[in-house]
Amino acid sequence: MSEPQGYVLGQSARAARRLEIQDAHFAAVSERLLDELQVRPPDRVIELGCGPGGFSKRVLCRLGAGGVLVGVDTSEGLLAQASALLTGPGPARFEPTRADISELGPWLDGADVVLGRTVLHHVPMVEFMLGRLRTRVRPGTRIGFLEPDFRTPLARLAYLEATGRPELAPLRHWATAINQLYEVNRLSPDAGPTLARTLETAGYRHVRGSWFEGRSDQMMIENMAMFYEEVGPQLTAIGLFTAEQLAEQLAALRALAALPLPAVWGIHLVACEA
Template structure:
């Protein structure tokens, strides 16, 4: 799922990949996938590419929607993510999801191979957004559609007992991204790549009250593992930051905005 030089990116090794899979099964992200599928409005027989397929949950759901006459392919650069996605590749009443190891910058498909390309939580990791969009446009048929969903990490609201520490921790966590504020420029990038924007939607994540079965509870584990040694954050500070959040119980509050863009390759 991660594009970049590998020096500051979050490494999607087997342990992190399992953490991501658990987060993607929470009600927060289940609802996000429903919103994505509604915006896509897939039809039986559609040919779909999922760039950054991750644990394969969305790809499997899309395969059920396009039916046996359709096609769903997924690419990812992470071996461990592809292994998890492979456990969901066989879809009842749908095509087998075809999985390939590849990056957004070099898609292993011919021109005009797909009716739809979808990429969720990937482009904020991409170091060459223009090049990746050109690749998507190449593999899309004329009038094909692309859906991109990414987070603006400047939108985060996370209650903390130590606001200065929270600011430092989140600044350190942004180091795992190529652009933590990508949605602010993504529309312009789509325009320059020759797409016509047809739909824009905010997809909020909101957790009020601490619950381990939420997206943000899983995010605590990932952040606290990543940030030590960055922006002056010590392991002890990262642990104290995580303990503070988990101890808030009913006072806990987390909100984050993701932004969904649909565009046509006219």
């Protein structure tokens, strides 16, 4: 299988470090999703887009003997990192599976739970996959996702910038960059905000959705800076920044780290049953 067509972010050890920061960023809401889905031994859990395994580790901690976590991802590099992290002495088993989640496969067979964190927005026209997913799992299968919201907090950011906080402009440039990168690649940056209604219209039952504001601290800035470093060449290729502008934005972003900042993204938690 060739490297994924759709995944626009990095797959290196550095990218894994960004995802590690993201895991810390989303620690509380990740545990909350697992509570909501009542993940327990000996569930067979399918994780869509497991990446280097930060969320997977949390899932495995909930599974006892007989529990299996099937981690599905297109990136061989990230799956290898997940395997190194997760193949250990614990009672539950991790099964890395290289596959494109938009083409639902036999890896879904026997699922008690299907979940994913910050993955759906990487799938073009993800609603088609979500509708078909309902036909591929048993009624009652517990389904849950955490998806970022890169849009809603931006109105407050714009308001603050227009009312005496011009130094916040680098946050606006970053938000524009991530949204436009996803749009150019025909991904689904608004998957999170529309997810609960999407699942309801597909006929999933007992859909519960909630929204949480992202952090607005040093960790947010570090995550944003790593995004620039990872996808800088793509941002220049689509004409969003020159290399010089990118370097300026990176420096301006880092200079913000000591200031009180508004959150630039939020996260949607959505859970339901098939």
